[in-house]
Every structure is written in C-alpha cells, then in structure tokens.
Amino acid sequence: MISTSFLVYLIAVLLLTMTMLLVSHLLNPKTGKRVNKLPYESGIVPSGTTDIRWNVNYFLVAISFVIFDLEAVFLYIWSIVVMEAGWQGFIITSFFIFALLIGLFYEVRQGAFDWGKKQGGIE
Amino acid sequence: MSLHYLPAIVLIITVLLSLTSLSLKRHHGIAYLICGGGLLLTMLSLFMQIGKTGTTSELFVFDAITPFLSLILLIVVSMIWVQLYQWLEALDERKEEYYLLLLLATLGSLIMVASNHFTSFFLGLELMSLSFVGLVAYSGREFKGQEAGVKYLILSAVASALMLMGMAILYLQYGTLSFNDLSMQGASGTLPSWVTVTGIIFILGGMFFKLSLVPCHLWVADLFEGAPLATSALLATLSKLAAFVVLWRIFSLGEWHTHAVIVDIVAAVAIASMLVGNFLGLLQNNLLRLLAYSSIAHFGYLLIILLLAASPTTAFLTSTFSTEAVVFYLVAYLFTLVGVFSVLMQMPQIKTQQDLTGLFWHKPTLAITLALLMLSLAGIPLTIGFMGKFYLVMTAVNHQMWWLLSALVIGSVIGLFYYLRVIMMMIKAPDGESDFSGLTMTTNGQLLNYLIIFLVIGFGTFPAAFSQLIETLSRG
C-alpha cells in the first residue's frame, strides 16, 4: 500500500509548487510590453519568422542523414565484438561499408547534395 | 560459406555493379545487359544446386525444394526481363533504376523462400516490399501511379507491422525466433495459449495482406490498375509466391493446425476468397482488375493445402503428395500468369475487354496465346492449369474436405464464365472501332509467345515428366 511518507511528500510537492506559482503571480509587475509575448530564447532577441520555405533539397539531405546515421548502429555492434569476430567480421564489415560507399557515390552523382543550384536534386 | 549462398552473392554483386555503372554513365542498354547477365548467372548457380544434398543453418534452409522454387522465381523474372527493354523505352521516365529495383526485389524474394528464421524472413520481406514501393510508384508523374504507390506503401507497412507484432508475441511466448523451435515448444509457453493464438492471427493477417486474400483484398485491384504493367506482373508472381512459401513453411513447422481457431479462420478465408474473388471478377470489365480478382480466387484455392495436416487422411497417397500438389499448382499458376502479363505487355493500349474485340482476326498468334492462357487459368483439360487444379482436388478429396471442395467447384464454375468471355470477345467479328494497327510484333515477343504455348500445352498434355521431377525432388 501507499506509505505515509509518500503521502506527506506528495502534499509537500503540491503545496510548494502552488505557493511558488501564487507568489510569483502576485509579485510580478503587470506591464503589458510587446516583448513579453515573444518566446524566451535565453535572452537573445528573436529575429525573423519561423514560417520560411525550405528548399526541397534539405529533405533529401535529411533522408540521407537518417539512413546513414542508422548504419552506424550496426558498426557499433561490430565494435563491441571486434576481437572475437576476427578477420571474417572485418571483411564482412568492410563489404558493408563498401556497399554504402557505392550508394553514397550514386547519390552524389545524382546531384542529391547540390545545394543552391536552381535545378539540382532529383528530377 | 558454402555453395548455397552463391545465388544471393551473385545478385548482390550485380546490384552493386549496376549501381556503379549508373553513377558513371547512364545507358539503358548497359543496365539491361548487366541485369540480364546477373539473372543468368544466378540461374546457373541455382541450377548447380538442384539434386545436391541440402543443409540447414541457423538462418536459412536449403532442402531439395528450395533451389527449385528459387529457380522458378528466377525464370519468371527473366521472362519479364526479356520484354522490359522495349516496354521501358516507351516510358517517359528514367529507365535504368527499374532494373536496380527489380534485382533488389528478386534478392528479397530469394531470401524469403530460403528463410528458416523470423529475422531472415523479415529482412527478405522488407527488402522486397520496399523495392516494390519504388517499382509501383515508378511512373510517378502519372496520377494513378502515384496513388498506387502511396497505397502500397501504407498497406505493406501495416502488413509488416502486423506480422512483426505476431513475431514479437511468439518470441515473448517461446523465447526463440527460429522456425524449427516453434514446433518443439508447442505446449510450454510462458503465457496462456490464447496469447499464442493471438500472435498467429497477427502473422496470418499480415500474410493475408501480402497474398491479397479476402478480408484484406481491396488494395490489389487498385494496385494492378495503377502500377506499371511490368510491376503488376512482378507483384502477382514474385511477391505472392515468396509469401506463400514462407506461410506454408511456418504453418507446417509450427504445427499451427493444432489450434482449432486458426483452422477455422483459414478455412473461412479460403472459402470467402474463392467465392468473392470469382464473383468480383464476373462484374469486371477492366482486364487488369479481372486478373487481380482471379489471383484472389487462385490463392484461395491454394490455402486448402495449409489445412491438409488438420484433417483425417485416408492415406492411399504418400505424405509428399501435398508438397507435390503445392509446387505443381504454384508453377502452373505462375507460368500462366506471367504469360498473360507478357501478352498484355505486347499490346499496351488494350485496357478493357471491349478493346479485345476481333483481335483474333488481326493478330492470331497473340489471340491464340491469350486464349490458351485464359483456358489454363480456368483449368480446362490439356492445359497446365488443369493439371494444377487436378492435383489440388486429388489432395482435397483424399483428406475429405468437402466444404472447401464444394466452394472450389462453385468458384471454378463462376470463373469459367468470365475467362470464356474474354475468348469470346477476341473471336467476335471486328466492329471497326478497335484499332490494332499500332501493334508491332517483335522477335522477342514472338519467341516468348511460342515458349508460353509450349509450356502451357506441353506440360498440360504430358504432365508426367514434370510431376516426376517434382516427386523426386520432394522425396530427396
């Protein structure tokens, strides 16, 4: 069952947070400056809007990142057992990386990473 | 590394080679030849394994039947490959990537056919399905192709999630992912037995999606119509054969027929697929949709095989007979279907049955080939389709499954009607509206048509040689 100390702790937490919220609400100055509505960015004044259009190439790079990022997971597994796996493991892993390299080469030649060009990317 | 992994290695090297050649220089002819060479070498390396002693490893099983089924798969892919060059030339897209995705899908299905572990099954399945998404959405500029691509992506992802859930539940129950251990630990699970049944239902649900059986059949017609023609052909043959082989293997190794609920579900799905598939086909005018519904019905017939172990047998036949029946039926159906699709690929502008009016009087070879294939699909004697169905009925009678048999007979009778309607359309006198002047026959196409006629009639008239081959294989 729920112990007594837990109940005391729960009530204490609730009381403390409510007091903190109430006190700060009562004490804060009620000036309606425009800046107060802006999101807090560690004291730096925000500039521009977040509602900008991304280049579609950004998504290509993002997708490639997700895929290549995940391949690192497999290398991590290999790195744990690198001694036990021996040369056979090394050769298989090298083949794996080699296949990835060919994939990367293909992507580069396709122009997936050509930033800023008017007609880069797929198509 | 034994000889058994050679086909897959050859395919992987072909994929890497064609990827490299693509990045260096784009050329349709080169991509076509690399793909063909790779397929040929793979077939050779598979051919060497037939009749050799098999091995079983942790992840894969290479018994007598596996290389044979893989070889059949490769033959089907090559029959589509033969026509691919011309068909792609007419397409207004980049052409070379099609071969790449085709090879990857083939590799995935090879892995699936030989899988002996949920991990290898899952990897092969995903390799195949993800390549198929690319193949389906290949002509992405067309609205229909894109729609089919999105539908296939979502549905195949849901299907694989369902299957994974089933695998996870079975893993939680038994603590193993190997197909072999599923049967050994049949009774002793960590959780009550209804959990096992739930897991099996999840896996079956995903499989029914892949095989487009009745409760999950709605996507297949849309897909056949929207996807590029060659992709539909591959979907109907490659993906379904691989999925069925795995389902068959898990079902018999895991002894799922011991659960009464599962047997009931499979029987209900089989009967519903036979009736609904044929009935929807009856109402259909679009040729590709007709093929889609007929494939639903055909896989409904095949589900009978899964239930064989559950019913009492009068045993005047050997136990390998059901293996023979499955393999014969699959081969018969695949060859027929790939024939139909290659005939359709030779006349791309024909979409509906009305378009076929009077084809016989213009292009007799094409019309005769198509007519024979339709007869084979309907299961008329002297065609390979009849022999397949004959085997199936024999096994079903032997195991006294009268309910399924009556559904099979009713379904076949309904089916006969619409297959014959296609033939009637072709023999009708031309009405002047249909225009076949754009049809040009190529040597490739002609040769393929003769080969198809030879296979369908040859094995239909003299099935003994073929069935003996399968019999020796399933014994060994």
Place this chain on the structure above:
Amino acid sequence: MISIHWLLFLSLALFSIGVYGVVARRNLLFILLSLEIMLNAVVLLFIAGSSFHGNPDGQIMYLLILTLAASEVAVGLGLVIHMYRQHHTLDVDKLSQLRG
C-alpha cells in the same frame, strides 16, 4: 518486477493507437507517424521478451526494425515530396482515381 502481461497489454495498446492513427488520419505525414508508433510498440515487446528470456535475439530484431523504420520513412518522405510537388496537398482522400 512487474508481470510480463502488463508489457504485452501496453504494447498492444500502443499498437492499437497506431492502427487508429493510420485509419483515421488523412494527412500522409501523420499516417507515417502512426506507422512509427506501431513499429515502436513491436520494438517494446521484442526488448521485453529479450530481457525476460535472457536471450539477445530480440535486441537484434530491435536494430533491424529500427533500420526498417528509417528506410520506410525515407521512401515515404520521397513519396510525400513527390505528392506535394504535384498536388500541393497531402490529403490521402484526394487519391481516389482508382475505382473499380
């Protein structure tokens, strides 16, 4: 130590949330997100099974499913970009040309 049943129920509940999302949502991006939820439910169960039986197969499955999820999202986002470029919408209900 909580009973293994609760994990099964938690995973099934997550899975059902994912299925509901796939069925009910109309935006392609949200459908992809719901698919991820379904896969994560499966992953949870695999990890639970792995630690319950003390055998590493489930964790390997986890890595493989992670890879699958990434490649599925990659293919899916490719289709999303393609669809948005052509139709300027991600509403899957608009994809209704194929009717029998």
